Amino acid sequence: MIGSELKGPQEWAAFVNHVLETAFGEERFPVSIVDVATMLTPRLFPEDPISIVQGANLDGVDGILVPDPRQKKGWGIFFNSSVPSRRRIRFTLGHEFGHYLLHRHRHPDGFRCGDREISILEKTSRIEEDADTFSANFLMPPADLQRQIAPEEFTNLSMLSFCADRYGVSLQAMIRQWLRITRRRAMLVVSRDGRILWSEASETMRQSGVRLQNSRVVPEQSLAVNPDLTNYPREGIPLPTGSWFNEEETVEMMVASEQYHFTLSLLHLDLGDVVAP
């Protein structure tokens, strides 16, 4: 069977992206998930392809993968059509496509999944994390992202917004994927009303052992609690040593997500050139 040797979400995403790049070249974004799912899977898996992708009235969930209710073989992906953000729906579709490729044989009844960007606050299973990893790497291929922003390059929210438009994803999903490819020390902090909800650091930052100064409260100098500072320079504003991190100066860039009442702070620790390892 094609793909039977593939195991993990990164490998599956790389395989699908290789097929797409061979067919459509490097300038193929944003990926049409519906086309890929319904046109590629009948060729790869004629016995149980994805035969329908459609919006539906789903109560309390954002996306489901289920055996196609109209026929004996095949699968259907349905998304909650009341979700207002098309970009969040796209991530959900990628997530369900990931469940199909990775998990359908062991879960013949399929999956019912909540909002993947909100549920980051909840502890989720390995299966859900793998479907997220597939979705991120399928929609925002690391190799293509590295062509847009080199791993050692300093970046800002303008560039990350440009990339979010390229891939048709939310800025939050875009920053998280950039943190996975950068060699710089950087961190995303998501807060609400001055309280930190969660944070995620780049690999280089984790290895450097730097921790948030206070794990729950946004520092009082931060852009995240000073809405009158929203017209700050695109390159961010420098914050004094000890504000976010002990013994580290920080440059902060911030964007407020009105729809979900979040504040995203992108923190950079190094401003000069980074020597690649």
Ligand SMILES: [Zn+2]
């Ligand atoms: Zn799921």
